[in-house]
Amino acid sequence: MYVGLRYIFPVMIPFLIGWMMAAWMYPRVCVLERKCKIKRSIWAGLFMSAAAALTVFLLYKIGVICADQITAWIEKYPVFEAYCEKMMSRCCEAVENTTGISQRRTQDFLVSYAQKIGDACISGMGSKLLFQAANWAKSMILVISGAVIAVISGVLFVKDLAQIRKQLRTFRFYPKWRRVLLRLKETGVTYIKAQAIIMVVIAGICVGALWIMKNPYYLILGIGLGAMDALPVIGTGLVTYPAAIIFFLKGDFVMAAGFLAIELLTSVVRELMEPRLIGKKVGTYPVVIMAAVYVGLFVFGIWGFVLGPAALLLIYAIGKEWDIWD
Secondary structure (H helix, E strand, O other), rough: OOOHHHHHHHHHHHHHHHHHHHHHHHHHHHHHHHHOOOOOHHHHHHHHHHHHHHHHHHHHHHHHHHHHHHHHHHOOOOHHHHHHHHHHHHHHHHHHHHHHHOOHHHHHHHHHHHHHHHHHHHHHHHHHHHHHHHHHHHHHHHHHHHHHHHHHHHHHHHHHHHHHHHHHHHOOOHHHHHHHHHHHHHHHHHHHHHHHHHHHHHHHHHHHHHHHHOOOOHHHHHHHHEEEEOOOOOOHHHHHHHHHHHHHHHHHHHHHHHHHHHHHHHEEEEHHHHHHHHHHHOOOOOOHHHHHHOOOOOHHHHHHHHHHHHHHHHHHHHHHHHHOOO
């Protein structure tokens, strides 16, 4: 299971995407083929190319806005740094009033250690920067080539889908593995779809709330909060609570209340949506899914958020089909 999900599954992702898109399009392009007398592979190519072009356009627009907001944040970094120094000075003054330790001594200690940490990070990053840039370039090439392969394989699957399904039915293992995949579809696909819907809804809420609050980084911060909310234990509170405290100390009570409202609203939305979208359909307890995500993050890295529950549900489906759990 580990070898398959860690090494084989990533390679097969473009073909799985192509297969799923072909299965969804097949009945529709067959109807168009009969009505318009144009081959279904041509219709499939047109639909998949249009979907790919729309996806690229949306990602480009979102990327441009995010890049502008990151640039604006970098330009305002000196202001942010000065504010952090002011906050540190106030905290050190409070320490002096409470413990009697000199404010200057505490501040020099914190600044010196911050500089050491920064120097260590820069020196470590400098030696790896070239390799990181190469890895990023490699990742981009893999994503682009994977998208191309998904489109081409989808068109080819549409062309011969009926024959492929007929050939698969001749294999002895087909009935059992088909039931396993159907059971996995009912559970795993439901879980992934539910998490994607919840993530998009919460990211939309965060983006909208930050836009109303006139936060200049509403898009990148809102998307980041939506992604963080999907991770177990972390959640949006890792950002919203510190932000609320900082704005409260700054005297901006409206912004502090706004971040607390975001945290409250996203928590309520997840609590309301998760049981309806996941609970009974997945057929297991939410704490088990959370444990699978947590273990998956350790075993598979960041993709463990998806691969952890997928491995759990696949093992469960195989055990049910071969009566291992009885």
